[in-house]
Amino acid sequence: MEMDRRELADFLRRSRERLRPQEVGLPAGPRRRTPGLRREEISQLAGMSADYYMRLEQARSPQPSLQILSSLAHALRLTDDERDHLYLLAGHRPPAGRLAGDHVRPSLLYLLDQLNETPAHITNDLGDLLARNTMAEALLGCICSVRAQDRNFIWRWFTDPTIRRIYSAEERERQGRDYVADLRASVARRGNDAVSTRLVARLREVSAEFAALWELHEVAVRRASRVRVDHPAIGPIELECEMLLSPAEDQRLTIFTPPPGTSTTDSLSLLRVLGHDDFTPAAPERR
Numbered sequence: 173m174e175m176d177r178r179e180l181a182d183f184l185r186r187s188r189e190r191l192r193p194q195e196v197g198l199p200a201g202p203r204r205r206t207p208g209l210r211r212e213e214i215s216q217l218a219g220m221s222a223d224y225y226m227r228l229e230q231a232r233s234p235q236p237s238l239q240i241l242s243s244l245a246h247a248l249r250l251t252d253d254e255r256d257h258l259y260l261l262a263g264h265r266p267p268a269g270r271l272a273g274d275h276v277r278p279s280l281l282y283l284l285d286q287l288n289e290t291p292a293h294i295t296n297d298l299g300d301l302l303a304r305n306t307m308a309e310a311l312l313g314c315i316c317s318v319r320a321q322d323r324n325f326i327w328r329w330f331t332d333p334t335i336r337r338i339y340s341a342e343e344r345e346r347q348g349r350d351y352v353a354d355l356r357a358s359v360a361r362r363g364n365d366a367v368s369t370r371l372v373a374r375l376r377e378v379s380a381e382f383a384a385l386w387e388l389h390e391v392a393v394r395r396a397s398r399v400r401v402d403h404p405a406i407g408p409i410e411l412e413c414e415m416l417l418s419p420a421e422d423q424r425l426t427i428f429t430p431p432p433g434t435s436t437t438d439s440l441s442l443l444r445v446l447g448h449d450d451f452t453p454a455a456p457e458r459r
Contacts, residue, residue, distance in 0.1 A: 175263035181231040183261055187248045188214050188229075195249060217247035236262050268361065271422045276303050280425060289444055291411075291428040297358040297421060298371055299326035299351070310443050311403070311411075311428065326351045327371070330379040338401040347399075352385040353392040360391075361421060393421065398431065405446050409439045 189208035196209070196217060209217075215225035220240060227233035236244075241262055245255040256266035276294055284292055284305040291311040293304035301323040304312075328335050329351055336344050359368040376383040395417070400410045411428040418424070430436035 173260070173263045173265065175235045176261045177231040177233070180258075180261040181229050183258065184225075184244070184248075185229050187250065187254070191249060196247075214244075214247050218243040238264060242267075268420050271420045273422070274300070274302055276423070283425075287427070289440060291440075292426060294423060294425050295325065296423055297361070298355065298368055299324045301325065302423070306447065307440070307444060308428070310405075310447050311409075324371070326355055327375065330375055330382045338403060340400065340402075343400055348381065349385060349388075349390060350392070350394060350397065352382060352388075353390040354394045356386070356389065357391045357393045358422075393417075394424075399428075403439075403443070406439050406442050409443075410434060410436055 188211070191208045193209060193213075196213075198209070198213060211226055211229065212222045215222040218225070218240070220243065224233065228236065238259075241259055241264065244250075245258055248254075250258060252270075259266040274296060280294060281303060284294070284303060287305050287307065289307065291305065291308040293308040293312070294302045296302060329348065339347060355368075355372070359372060362368045372386065376386060395415050397413045397415075398410065399413055400408065402408050410431055412431050414427045414429060416425045416427075430440060
């Protein structure tokens with residue numbers, strides 16, 4: 173990414189002029205001839221030299237470091253969107269947004285309830301199932317439940333062979349590689365935190381297949397895919413998987429839709445009628 177010095181200089185100046193001394197704990201004073209804060213005040217708040225900050229506003233500075241940008245964002249009281257804009261103008265990728273965690277917003281839960289004819293579920297970036305609608309339960313009831321001890325898709329995939337019965341051999345190989353490549357991206361994005369590191373360590377310990385795939389160091393965030401399964405109640409079914417990511421990419425809403433020109437719509441209608449009464453879930457292996 174390239175630094176846009178002219179736009180960066182203008183944004184810093186405009187942001188400084190919008191601030192009022194009382195907003196940062198400084199006295200207003202009777203002799204202020206310019207709106208907002210002075211350059212010297214911003215440089216002091218950001219912990220940098222006044223000369224360096226002046227050169228930033230004059231579009232003649234070298235590329236600022238991430239540390240300097242973080243200090244400026246704090247000193248200028250920027251919002252998350254303004255902070256991201258600052259980073260982009262300086263030629264850096266913005267930091268990750270706030271993690272959504274395991275809390276699902278009520279609006280998303282409402283959306284799940286409204287999708288009466290389309291399977292959909294919400295997972296976190298490590299594969300934990302957080303919520304699903306009744307159609308997703310009917311479609312994938314054998315894979316996961318929302319109980320904490322067996323709700324992780326990746327853990328179940330590599331530790332419970334019964335989960336794979338509805339997939340062809342080709343689908344099994346692809347799904348396994350996709351799971352591991354996506355998990356690899358999530359672990360790096362999380363900075364190898366304790367939760368993700370523990371999951372990877374346990375998977376490498378119990379699954380030789382996972383360990384071998386992990387060594388390939390393949391990375392790919394799952395955003396869209398196609399899945400084919402042989403459902404025990406309605407037979408073979410093919411679905412498009414569209415994944416909508418949260419800003420920090422630690423939560424994703426997956427919607428399963430019929431591919432155009434296929435009979436999947438009829439299969440989903442049958443699944444909605446049958447529900448999960450005829451669906452015999454596999455017994456989960458405890459984590």
